Amino acid sequence: MSHPSYNITSLIIVGGGIFGSAIAYYYKKENPDKEVVVYERGELCSGNTSRAAALLSRVRPYSHVIPLSIETYRVIAELENITGDRLPVSYNGALHLASNSEESKALAAMLGKASGFGIGSEYISASEAAKMAPWLDADSAEKIAFIPGEAITDSYLLGMAFATAARIIGVKFVRNTEVSELLKYGNQVTGIRTNKGVHSADKVVLSAGIWSINLAYNMGIGLPFAPVRSQYWITDHSESQFPVSSPTVLIPAANFYARPQGNSLLFGVREAKSVYADPKTLPDDINSYKFSNDNGWQDLEEGWRKFSPFFPGFDKVGIKSYVAGFSGYTPDNQFVLGEVDGIDGILLATGCAGAGISIAGGVGLGISRLAGNHPNPFNFEPYRHNRFGSIDPYSPIHLANCAAARSKKTSG
Numbered sequence: 018m019s020h021p022s023y024n025i026t027s028l029i030i031v032g033g034g035i036f037g038s039a040i041a042y043y044y045k046k047e048n049p050d051k052e053v054v055v056y057e058r059g060e061l062c063s064g065n066t067s068r069a070a071a072l073l074s075r076v077r078p079y080s081h082v083i084p085l086s087i088e089t090y091r092v093i094a095e096l097e098n099i100t101g102d103r104l105p106v107s108y109n110g111a112l113h114l115a116s117n118s119e120e121s122k123a124l125a126a127m128l129g130k131a132s133g134f135g136i137g138s139e140y141i142s143a144s145e146a147a148k149m150a151p152w153l154d155a156d157s158a159e160k161i162a163f164i165p166g167e168a169i170t171d172s173y174l175l176g177m178a179f180a181t182a183a184r185i186i187g188v189k190f191v192r193n194t195e196v197s198e199l200l201k202y203g204n205q206v207t208g209i210r211t212n213k214g215v216h217s218a219d220k221v222v223l224s225a226g227i228w229s230i231n232l233a234y235n236m237g238i239g240l241p242f243a244p245v246r247s248q249y250w251i252t253d254h255s256e257s258q259f260p261v262s263s264p265t266v267l268i269p270a271a272n273f274y275a276r277p278q279g280n281s282l283l284f285g286v287r288e289a290k291s292v293y294a295d296p297k298t299l300p301d302d303i304n305s306y307k308f309s310n311d312n313g314w315q316d317l318e319e320g321w322r323k324f325s326p327f328f329p330g331f332d333k334v335g336i337k338s339y340v341a342g343f344s345g346y347t348p349d350n351q352f353v354l355g356e357v358d359g360i361d362g363i364l365l366a367t368g369c370a371g372a373g374i375s376i377a378g379g380v381g382l383g384i385s386r387l388a389g390n391h392p393n394p395f396n397f398e399p400y401r402h403n404r405f406g407s408i409d410p411y412s413p414i415h416l417a418n419c420a421a422a423r424s425k426k427t428s429g
């Protein structure tokens with residue numbers, strides 16, 4: 018199949034979640050004469066982006082991840098200028114608790130890496146921590162680090178800020194339109210097929226979240242991640258226990274994280290055995306998926322045994338909401354970003370490892386530079402799609418490995 022060059026779109030982006038919207042924004046900003054079209058099956062940012070707990074954690078165990086989140090912090094003011102709307106970002110900081118010498122060592126190493134990027138932190142006492150987060154009893158912690166400036170936001174609004182800014186500078190969004198196939202001629206991706214016809218492009222970005230697995234598989238790429246469930250709960254309102262100004266709290270020993278949500282507490286527990294889905298069984302609309310028969314109650318009971326010493330008042334607090342969704346986890350808890358070996362004209366922005374909101378800026382900038390054939394300011398080497406060799410993305414062993422990786426995650 019050949020195509021005339023005069024009517025080929027420069028960049029087609031498949032999926033209008035936070036990744037697709039961010040990439041569209043950066044690419045159009047740096048390539049104003051190029052045409053950029055985003056295809057979204059439903060409504061923008063209505064997939065897993067709208068379900069995130071929206072911790073914008075910069076401080077993570079890997080040096081290559083930190084700059085991706087730093088870019089997200091930088092771009093927020095830029096998006097606000099373009100859209101004219103303030104984003105609800107709270108820079109309340111974060112408390113990281115270490116409960117034994119191994120965790121204290123890991124915490125010190127992580128803070129050392131963060132300080133290399135200019136992110137400061139200090140160790141504080143349990144009573145100082147309780148002043149910041151009155152629900153927290155950190156007496157048993159060996160070390161408590163406070164990282165000022167760590168932020169939380171609303172993930173849907175941040176995703177929509179990228180989309181709105183992108184639209185203002187000229188990106189075209191085609192909503193309610195499903196991409197059924199990525200088209201390839203020899204080793205070159207040439208465009209996409211939708212229910213409305215074929216659309217050719219110089220480059221295609223695959224940013225269809227967990228659904229990317231099936232689209233990639235149909236063109237011979239086995240993406241190395243699985244849809245793995247995350248879930249969190251939101252407590253009833255209590256101004257005295259959950260001040261809006263309190264920091265995010267991360268407790269690896271209890272597989273627990275929490276952040277203020279107004280005057281309530283949003284908290285998540287990473288189960289010992291994370292739940293995954295076979296990618297073939299995913300519904301088109303995530304809102305129709307039954308994530309739990311009991312609003313995660315059994316998992317909460319299991320998690321409670323570990324987190325209750327840190328949250329002694331928990332049994333007197335009411336729970337008002339439950340939220341669950343899928344993230345794309347790999348066996349090494351890293352992302353799947355960048356070029357595809359052996360196939361030109363396609364870029365991957367998938368495998369978010371539950372951190373897609375905080376790294377959205379870096380993903381947007383890095384992928385857009387690669388799409389424009391410019392050097393990527395970030396190191397995407399650890400995120401190569403073929404780092405595990407050949408993967409059958411439907412194999413139960415592979416899916417279980419990905420779920421196990423999420424259970425071991427300790428950062429935000």
Ligand SMILES: Cc1cc2nc3c(=O)[nH]c(=O)nc-3n(C[C@H](O)[C@H](O)[C@H](O)COP(=O)(O)OP(=O)(O)OC[C@H]3O[C@@H](n4cnc5c(N)ncnc54)[C@H](O)[C@@H]3O)c2cc1C
Nearest residue numbers: 032034058064066070071072196226342369372373374375
């Ligand atoms: C409960 C929960 C808590 C989380 N908490 C955090 C957090 O605190 N911090 C953080 O950084 N991250 C968090 N995450 C992860 C974050 O939500 C994801 O990393 C992020 O939303 C990924 O964005 P995305 O654009 O890749 O995916 P999505 O938002 O799922 O977007 C993919 C889009 O592609 C579209 N699409 C799919 N197939 C097609 C097709 N064939 N044609 C056209 N369009 C298609 C979908 O409709 C969808 O809109 C959390 C996730 C969950 C579930």
